[in-house]
Amino acid sequence: xxxxxxxxxxxxxxxxxxxxxxxxxxxxxxxxxxxxxxxxxxxxxxxxxxxxxxxxxxxxxxxxxxxxxxxxxxxxxxxxxxxxxxxxxxxxxxxxxxxxxxxxxxxxxxxxxxxxxxxxxxxxxxxxxxxxxxxxxxxxxxxxxxxxxxxxxxxxxxxxxxxxxxxxxxxxxxxxxxxxxxxxxxxxxxxxxxxxxxxxxxxxxxxxxxxxxxxxxxxxxxxxxxxxxxxxxxxxxxxxxxxxxxxxxxxxxxxxxxxxxxxxxxxxxxxxxxxxxxxxxxxxxxxxxxxxxxxxxxxxxxxxxxxxxxxxxxxxxxxxxxxxxxxxxxxxxxxxxxxxxxxxxxxxxxxxxxxxxxxxxxxxxxxxxxxxxxxxxxxxxxxxxxxxxxxxxxxxxxxxxxxxxxxxxxxxxxxxxxxxxxxxxxxxxxxxx
Amino acid sequence: xxxxxxxxxxxxxxxxxxxxxxxxxxxxxxxxxxxxxxxxxxxxxxxxxxxxxxxxxxxxxxxxxxxxxxxxxxxxxxxxxxxxxxxxxxxxxxxxxxxxxxxxxxxxxxxxxxxxxxxxxxxxxxxxxxxxxxxxxxxxxxxxxxxxxxxxxxxxxxxxxxxxxxxxxxxxxxxxxxxxxxxxxxxxxxxxxxxxxxxxxxxxxxxxxxxxxxxxxxxx
Numbered sequence: 001x002x003x004x005x006x007x008x009x010x011x012x013x014x015x016x017x018x019x020x021x022x023x024x025x026x027x028x029x030x031x032x033x034x035x036x037x038x039x040x041x042x043x044x045x046x047x048x049x050x051x052x053x054x055x056x057x058x059x060x061x062x063x064x065x066x067x068x069x070x071x072x073x074x075x076x077x078x079x080x081x082x083x084x085x086x087x088x089x090x091x092x093x094x095x096x097x098x099x100x101x102x103x104x105x106x107x108x109x110x111x112x113x114x115x116x117x118x119x120x121x122x123x124x125x126x127x128x129x130x131x132x133x134x135x136x137x138x139x140x141x142x143x144x145x146x147x148x149x150x151x152x153x154x155x156x157x158x159x160x161x162x163x164x165x166x167x168x169x170x171x172x173x174x175x176x177x178x179x180x181x182x183x184x185x186x187x188x189x190x191x192x193x194x195x196x197x198x199x200x201x202x203x204x205x206x207x208x209x210x211x212x213x214x215x216x217x218x219x220x221x222x223x224x225x226x227x228x229x230x231x232x233x234x235x236x237x238x239x240x241x242x243x244x245x246x247x248x249x250x251x252x253x254x255x256x257x258x259x260x261x262x263x264x265x266x267x268x269x270x271x272x273x274x275x276x277x278x279x280x281x282x283x284x285x286x287x288x289x290x291x292x293x294x295x296x297x298x299x300x301x302x303x304x305x306x307x308x309x310x311x312x313x314x315x316x317x318x319x320x321x322x323x324x325x326x327x328x329x330x331x332x333x334x335x336x337x338x339x340x341x342x343x344x345x346x347x348x349x350x351x352x353x354x355x356x357x358x359x360x361x362x363x364x365x366x367x368x369x370x371x372x373x374x375x376x377x378x379x380x381x382x383x384x385x386x387x388x389x390x391x392x393x394x395x396x397x398x399x400x401x402x403x404x405x406x407x408x409x410x411x412x413x414x415x416x417x418x419x420x421x422x423x424x425x426x427x428x429x430x431x432x433x
Numbered sequence: 434x435x436x437x438x439x440x441x442x443x444x445x446x447x448x449x450x451x452x453x454x455x456x457x458x459x460x461x462x463x464x465x466x467x468x469x470x471x472x473x474x475x476x477x478x479x480x481x482x483x484x485x486x487x488x489x490x491x492x493x494x495x496x497x498x499x500x501x502x503x504x505x506x507x508x509x510x511x512x513x514x515x516x517x518x519x520x521x522x523x524x525x526x527x528x529x530x531x532x533x534x535x536x537x538x539x540x541x542x543x544x545x546x547x548x549x550x551x552x553x554x555x556x557x558x559x560x561x562x563x564x565x566x567x568x569x570x571x572x573x574x575x576x577x578x579x580x581x582x583x584x585x586x587x588x589x590x591x592x593x594x595x596x597x598x599x600x601x602x603x604x605x606x607x608x609x610x611x612x613x614x615x616x617x618x619x620x621x622x623x624x625x626x627x628x629x630x631x632x633x634x635x636x637x638x639x640x641x642x643x644x645x646x647x648x649x650x651x652x653x
Contacts, residue, residue: 257443263548264449271550
């Protein structure tokens with residue numbers, strides 16, 4: 001999603017860029033698009049202007065009755081629908097959509113909606129744009145349209161003369177004698193058309209600029225919301241992290257100990273039974289094997305959540321351990337100079353387990369490599385498998401979920417997985433959040 | 434009969450181990466729940482062997498392991514059997530490279546192993562007798578980590594197998610049985626292993642385990 005900068009012109013205007021090559025501009029669809037943009041803009045602008053004038057007049061007249069205030073309030077937010085239309089109309093001459101600057105208010109009542117909108121600066125900028133559209137752009141657009149019309153008529157002079165039975169006067173009082181005599185007029189018309197095309201391009205570009213400036217969101221309005229969002233996501237992530245650790249501890253202190261104790265008791269029973277009762281001893285052996293399997297499953301579960309070795313020995317050790325239990329052979333080369341912050345280690349571990357799960361399930365690989373380094377205080381993990389490739393982060397929830405979790409820590413995921421392989425996942429997590 | 438000091442913070446397991454050891458004919462001189470109490474009990478009781486959990490209060494990190502290493506430094510060649518919830522090569526290397534007396538009389542077993550009562554008791558006896566016992570799983574993990582390019586990578590698969598069994602503390606004869614080969618060929622493999630890992634076969638205990646020597650070198 002590319003968002004426009006707040007009108008300070010960092011990004012070039014497409015029409016103006018096209019104008020840099022004048023000849024090509026003339027022969028392209030640009031002039032027609034610009035004319036369409038300007039013409040529709042002036043029509044729309046006149047309607048908007050008329051509506052605004054009517055609303056304000058109505059409001060002022062009715063203000064004695066009180067209803068007028070409501071009408072005036074409606075005038076204040078009138079810029080909203082205008083802006084919506086304009087943002088859409090902008091696509092005629094500019095490829096990049098302009099995002100809506102307003103906060104989304106799903107399910108809000110009319111009163112809340114109105115109060116929020118009135119408080120938003122974007123609302124007032126949009127109203128300003130609506131006025132500008134109705135006064136300046138409508139007039140300028142009409143001017144270009146008139147020039148265009150006049151040029152077209154001039155251009156068509158020979159044809160008009162030929163088709164018309166009576167005398168044709170371009171300059172008052174002097175009739176054009178014949179189609180051939182109309183040719184100079186045609187030349188002027190052509191010149192006017194060219195002029196009109198360039199003029200339309202310049203004007204459309206100016207309008208695009210104005211639209212960017214007034215109709216897009218400004219960083220200063222945006223960032224507090226984004227920061228708040230990031231913070232709340234980070235809080236959520238912390239809560240999840242704490243919860244994972246708690247589950248791991250509970251499983252370790254509770255169920256796991258119980259199961260170990262159970263296998264021990266069964267072992268003792270087996271020893272006591274010895275040869276006296278082979279049938280019973282056989283059953284006990286089976287029971288012990290089952291208890292062991294339960295224990296192993298429990299351990300696998302813990303390994304998937306937040307293994308103890310990660311807490312105790314850090315990422316390299318934990319990755320080594322999980323690699324050993326992976327069905328596919330994994331070569332581990334994780335070399336970190338020191339322990340990393342808890343959330344970063346957990347993130348790295350999760351990334352590796354997720355990547356391994358993917359490689360095991362989908363890739364048809366015969367081996368996986370996990371490399372880990374610390375570069376400029378960023379944890380860099382690269383997981384490569386020699387499988388068939390074609391992993392799509394947007395298709396599987398696994399990689400998408402990984403990217404989501406990474407985003408919380410301002411990390412990022414780069415997936416390179418051409419069809420035919422190999423698949424390479426690069427995970428970056430900054431250590432100082 | 435061995436006099437054992439046991440350190441395990443989980444009450445259920447501690448009680449189970451005490452029962453298991455008693456039934457196995459050993460005397461549990463003290464059963465404690467944290468590393469400090471373990472050090473005190475060892476100083477007072479002078480046991481033949483110590484069994485300790487890696488993770489213990491207050492921080493549930495590797496207190497048990499650290500305590501065991503300290504005790505080995507203080508009490509010469511005190512045999513210690515360490516129980517761990519999971520395989521961490523870091524624990525194993527820490528343990529095997531930290532003790533002043535080398536790897537003699539050290540054991541590292543997964544907690545699950547206590548279910549195999551007779552094997553567990555056998556491992557305890559071997560540790561008390563000064564041998565080294567590594568959990569088969571630990572050995573498997575350690576060997577798997579050594580990839581090509583490092584000295585371990587020069588070993589053939591068969592030599593790795595032999596090395597793994599040596600690390601478990603098996604004799605040449607037992608290894609030969611396990612692998613269904615002649616004892617002579619095991620001896621030959623062992624010779625190759627020592628050579629490839631640049632180990633002097635004459636140095637110290639003939640059965641000093643190549644894995645451990647290698648590990649100590651890795652850790653230093």
